[in-house]
Amino acid sequence: MYTLYIGNKNYSTWSLRSWVLMRAAGIRFREQRLLLDQADTSARIRAHSPSSKVPCLHDGTVVVWDTMAIAEYLAERHPGLWPADSEARAWARSAAAEMHSGFANLRNEFGMNLRVHDPREPSPTVASEIERIKEIWGEGRRRFGGSGNFLCGAFGIVDAFYCPVAFRFRSYGVALTGVCAAYQAQLIALSAMQEWAADAARETEQIPKYDSLAQGHQR
Ligand SMILES: N[C@@H](CCC(=O)N[C@@H](CS)C(=O)NCC(=O)O)C(=O)O
Structure with a gap:
């Protein structure tokens, strides 16, 4: 069975x-949580992750x-994680890669912290990154969503890459309308997302450097 090493679910x-x-995707795995931001975090993660x-x-x-x-490793073993159609797959790969390598300002300014509810105005740089995400979500739903609920129909890798954004937009009160609002709601309603949020709510560890980014009221 797979083992997935992860950090604190709240952050x-x-x-x-x-x-x-x-x-x-219903892929069975054992999870191992390794606490972030401890004196020995790097060494403990390094024991499992190069x-x-x-x-x-x-x-x-x-x-x-x-x-x-x-x-990509999972996609080679479990069909359906990328769209079957080549054009949709190229788009999904591009949109996932853009999230993987981009949106640094959003990441810094609107750090994921599931305890936070702090609606606020984004800086101009983050506002433009938010606009780009809305554009991606709208394009995916319009061109490839079909009768499914996700960017290319069924939930897949590209959607997983945008899951943290759905939580961030909720925490910081990013206003969404139409297909973007509906897509965010679909992501948050996934049973896997609900399970993750419930696990995060049971965590007691706090990471001050991430909590101070949020500076808002906790929930
Ligand atoms: N590009 C990497 C980024 C992974 C990453 O930055 N992970 C953070 C946690 S979200 C981490 O392990 N930090 C280690 C530390 O804080 O010492 C990926 O896609 O997996």
Whole structure:
């Protein structure tokens, strides 16, 4: 069976992407949580993950680190994680890759913290990143969503990459309308997302550097 090494569920967006992908796709795995921001975090993660980062997937003797590599490894073994249609798949890969390598300002300013409810105005840079995400969501739903609820129809890798954004937009009160609002609601309503949020709510660890980013009231 797979083992997925992850960080704190309240804060770790990269862990969420791999975890929710596997859970929503019904892929069985054992999870191992490694606490972030402790004096020995790097060494403890390094014992399982060559990059000293989570998530990291172990499949027997095979070790796969980085969310994109994990997604691709799983896609080779579990059909349906990328769209079957080549044009839709190219789009989904591009949209997932854009999230993987971009949106740094959104990440810094609107850090994922499931305890936070702090509606606020984004800075102009983050506002433009939010507009780009809305554009991606609208385009996916319009061109490839079909009768499904997700960007390319059924839930897949591209949706998993945007799951943390759905939580961030809720925490910081990003106003969405139409297809974007509906898509965010679909992501948050996934049973895997609800399970992740419930697990996060039971966590007691606090990471002051991430909590101070939020500076809002906790919920
Ligand atoms: N590009 C990596 C990023 C992974 C990453 O930055 N993970 C954070 C947690 S969300 C981490 O492991 N940090 C280690 C630390 O804080 O020491 C990926 O896609 O997996």
